[in-house]
Structure formats: C-alpha cells, structure tokens
Amino acid sequence: MNRSLFYAAGLLMLASCSQGPKQNYVVTLNAGDAMNDKMAYIIDFDTEDKLDSAMISNGVAVFEGEVAKPRYVAISVDGTGVGSLYLEADSINVSEEGVKGGELNAKNDEYWTMRMDAIKEFRELPDSLQQARYEEFQTRINDAEKKLMDENIDNALGYYYFLYGPARNLDLAGLDSAIAAHPSLGEYQRIQKMRQAFVNQAETSEGKMFKDFEVTYNDSTFRLSDHVGKGKYVLVDFWASWCGPCIRQTAVIKDLYKEYGPKGLEVIGVAVWDKPEDTLKGIESHELPWMNVINAQSIPTELYGIQGIPCIILFGPDGTIISRDKQNDELREAVANAMKAAK
Template identity: 40%
Template sequence: MKKNQWLRLGLLALATTIALPAVAQRKGKAKSKVATVVAKPKAGHYLIQGTAPAEANGKWVYLYTNSGTALDSVKVVGGKFHFERPVGGDGIVANLIVPRSFSLSFIPEEGVIKAPLEAEAATGTPLNDIRAQKVKEEIALSSGVKEKLMKLRSDKTLSDQQKEEGMEKVVKEYYAQILPGVLADLKAHRDDALGYYALQTLLAQEDIDLAKAEGYLKEVSESLRNEETIVKQVERLRRLEATKPGAQFVDFDGVDDASKPVSLSCYVGKGHYVLVDFWASWCGPCRREIAHLKKVRDAYTDKGLVILGAVVWDKMEDHLQAMKDLEITWPQIFNDKDATDLYGIAGIPQLILFDPSGKIVARDLRGDMVNAQLDEILKTTGGKL
C-alpha cells in the first residue's frame, strides 16, 4: 500500500469533519456568548440551530474555520445552541466543535442551518441538504470497507505484502464506486463547497500524483484552488514528486537522543544503504514495525545496512520512554515536523531506503517488503550494503 490507507479512507469516505482533534482542543480568543433563540437570520447571514446530546449541556461549542481559526463560541443550554453570522467571512466550510466530544462540518450558506452535533452532516439550506444526502450515500457505500481492511490486517495466514496488496485492492474498489459521482460534483460545483469536497476526495486518491492533481485543479475556480487545505494537499504532492525513487535525498536537521544536533546527511550518502524509519512513540503500527526492524537489523547490518529512526509528531520524553520499552538500538533523529513536510509524508510508519550515494531507492516499505528489497540489492552488490 503506497500511502496510509486508514488516513485516506477517513478523508474520502465521509469528509464531513475537516478540523483535527488538535484544532478542536485549541483555545482561541473567539467571542463567547450564551445561546439565545432566533427564528430567522438577517439577510446575508446564516443561522445555526444546533442541538446536542444531554452530556453536552453546559459545555461550549466552538466555531472554527476550515483552517482551524477560532471564530465564535456559545454554551449548550437545554440541549440547544445558536450562532448567527454573516455569510462570506467564515470560509467555504466551517466546523462546530465540542472539544474531545463532538465535531460537525457544515457549509456557511445563507439561511437556517440545522446542526445536530451527533449527526454526520448539517441540513436546512440547499448545499447542506445536498451534502447531507451525499454523506448518507457515501456511508452506505463504505459500510463494509473498514471491516474488510481490518479483517485483512488481522489475517495471520497472509504475509505483510499480501495484506498490503489486499488492502490496496479494497480501497481501489471503493474509489471506483464513488469516483463517477465525485467527478460530476467537481464539474457541476466548480466554485462552491461541494466542489471543494470533491476536490479533497480526488486529491486523496491512492494513485494520485502531481500531474493528475494539476488536471483536477484546472476544473475548479481560483478561489477553490487557493483554499488553504487544498494548497497543503497539492504541496504535499509536490514534495512526494521531489522525493520519489531515483531522487537525491533532502536533508533535514534535528537532535539525537542526547539532544545533540544531528542531520540526515550524517548518515545518508556516506557509502552504505540506509533504511530510515519515520515513526512516533504513540503510533501503534510504528511500534509493531519496530519488531520487524529488529529482525532486519540482525539479518542485514553485518552486511553494511544502516538503520536510522526519524522521530516525528512526538514528544522527546515519550520517545525516550519508547526507546527503552521497545529496546531500540539504532540511532535516532528527533524532528517534530520538517522531516514529514519535506518528504510529503501523510501517515506513519514510513520507511524509505537510500542507496550509498544518497539516492532514494524505495518508499512505503513495510514488513517483508524491506527484506525483499534488500535481498534483490544484495544480488547485485556482491553481498554488501
């Protein structure tokens, strides 16, 4: 599987919540107020008529832009809350967040918008109603996809490569089902939120590349192309293009486990094959991959292979504890964010193999794929890495 399928499925299947948990928990300087009942918004405004489960009573609902900027907040009283705001200033898509509890994406469109926090989508205005119906259809189509992926992942009779191939097939089949409708939305809604959702889904495809992405971008308006989340998705594809197999490594700095400065170039391009594992202590699949990397270490380091950990999206204290718990012996570079940006990494673990001159040999390696790649190399290098 070339990319993180779990992340990708989450982006394409529903695309109903854009704000991430970190955004939901961030405290902004938004104006706070207690809900008051309003029946109809002013001209040029939208009115959120929100409802929430009993456990949300007394909690604050925060309104965020699609990029995570706090706009407003209101307290849930009697299972209800309301916002009234002018259309146009809150972006093409906005999000209602009760930190650590609920998140609902909606389209800021003139009129009354019904927003049950426990629902999958908002309703009440033309675009929101269309979006809600599409979400319902997408949920129906994807109902069995996650189950299939989990079943493949837990099947002990399959090799890692067979699991990856099976999971890739499941996701491709899902895309084949939804793509006709997504492409139709892109053409019919080139300048509104439905086109934005369609573009997001297309840019999350398993086989997406920069050329395809640029083709999709030509189908939509400049305003959609300039949406922050779209710009970030395209920039990631540019980074992927720049770091595909055959490209020279891109250096980044960090610190080692003793907090001393270190860089990727301290290891890569020094005359040996280097396997770099981008990982984090909190990442379950990363921790499982460590067990296999120990076997790789035992089998190939005496032939010259260098294994290097690139620690990302983590805290140093958590990383050091994981090093101890997992008994990791290879060197590490702690780099919280730049490393993943430079290599267009959206999900971890991500294993990249570099040749002795620093060129990228392969990306997206997992499990037995690492061994297979190294064994092929050894056939042409006289048994040396």
C-alpha cells in the first residue's frame, strides 16, 4: 500500500455476512448528558440497516444483542455519527478516549497507536532530517498496515484495510483474483458493487454502444436515448455541485461548447450524488448554459460503472462511445478529432 504518512482513515466497512453461531455483545456508549433522551443506533455500513437501538439516559446508552461474526459499524444519534467500532461478541466501551473491548478493536487500536507514535516521532525530527527519513517512516507504517491486513484478511478488520487500500488499485481481474484467494471478500456488498461497477464500466467503455437511462424530476422525464444515437455528437458530463474537479472541468466544456456547439455538438450535464437544490444553485453560480439533468443520483453511475466524478463521455452519432474519462487537453483533443471526422 502506498498511503500518505498523514493519511487518516475515516471510512467504515462491514464484516462478512456469512452466518454462524451467534454470540452476545454489550456495547456501552458514553454520549454525555447533552444527549439524554435521544435514541442511539448501531448502523451496518454495508447495508445501512439499523442493527440495534438504545435510549441515552444519564449520558449513557447500552446496546445488547447477538452477532454471528464481527462487523464494522457506526453509532449514530440524530443522524450524526458519534463513534465507530468492530461489533464483536464482547463487552465494548465507546467514549471520547476511543473503543475498548473486543479482539479486533484491540488490534486496530494497537496499529493506530503505532502509527500515531511514528508520526509524532517524525514530526519531532529536525527539518533537515525529515526529507531524508520520510521514506523510512512511510515504509514502517505501510509494512505494519499490510501485516495487519494480511493477518486479518478473512475477518472484518482485514477487509477494511483491503477495501480502502489494495482494492482501490485493482481492476476486475485483480479483484476476482483476490476473491478467489479469500472467498469471504466476495460476500460483502461493497465488494459485490465494486465488481459489478467494473463489469458495467467495461460494457460502456470506448467503442461500445451507449446504455439508455431515464431520470424524472418535477414531472419531467429525461431519456438519454432522446439525445444520443440521433445523428449528432453528444458530450455528457456526469458531475455534482460539491465536486471541485467537476467545476474545474466546466471551463473546458464551456470552451468546447462555444467552439463546437454551433457545429452540432450537443452538451448535457447530468447531476449525480447531489441534492437538487444544490445542483440548481451550482448551475446558476457557474453559469452552465447547456441542458442539465437534475437528481440523477446513482441511476447512471451504476449503469455506467462510474466510481468517481467528473466522468465525461463523448457519444458518436450512432450512439457509440467515442471517448470516456478524459479531461483537460485530452478531452479537448478527443472532441476536436471527433468533430473533424464529422465534416
């Protein structure tokens, strides 16, 4: 793994959904008196299901239940995360000081203690030595993380570090190889979705035919097939108002629209993973002159296997995908070449 020395993992994950003999857990949340009389929930990150609930009284909520295998979960109060832990058959205490109790929580805590100690040691070095010894400290952390993952790859702890480490750099073949070596990985919904995204991405790569989708917002329905495959080049920008790289690409798209719009290029923005009100503000503030589809959410991203935005796709007159996932000068060149061929 190649992670920045100062990277801090903040994502959640879930353990394998295979069932086995269930064992009891007790989780005590020290929430503080300010949260009295509020309901706390344990939420399964993989499915977003609420697994358990408990009322906060005298600053404390106590969850009691059964678990077949450890899971990584979040604790939420009023929709806000207040803690995360590996839910195990043990007594677990969650407070501002961290998570105490459970074998996997202990292993994770040991790793993070080592990591933070290494960062502290590095920062205390004279400036003259930091650059020379950076790789040494980075390697120390990477090796410890890999060891933690390898030793726990078939449980919830190893899965987390796989999902947000090596899995990020895998393709379909690499992911299938990992699942073959560790079948429990294939039981997680996040892995299943990742694999399906790879398949969908391959099916909508350059040279493949477009896949139709429709989005309805305010009683108006947009269908991609009403625009793509109708004899003209269509540039579709999948974006969101909160996405900085998306906004930066609008300058490129504006140039292309200005130059090639009069020559027949159609541009369509498709807002995904965004609140409609935020999308509308973004369209206005960034003065986007082309058609924008509101509230598409994950409809097209799942269909096209889009795992990050912006994703900009150029469709040919017959609906063939001419260019995908290009930005800046590569995007300019792709559109220019297509429009030259159209003459």
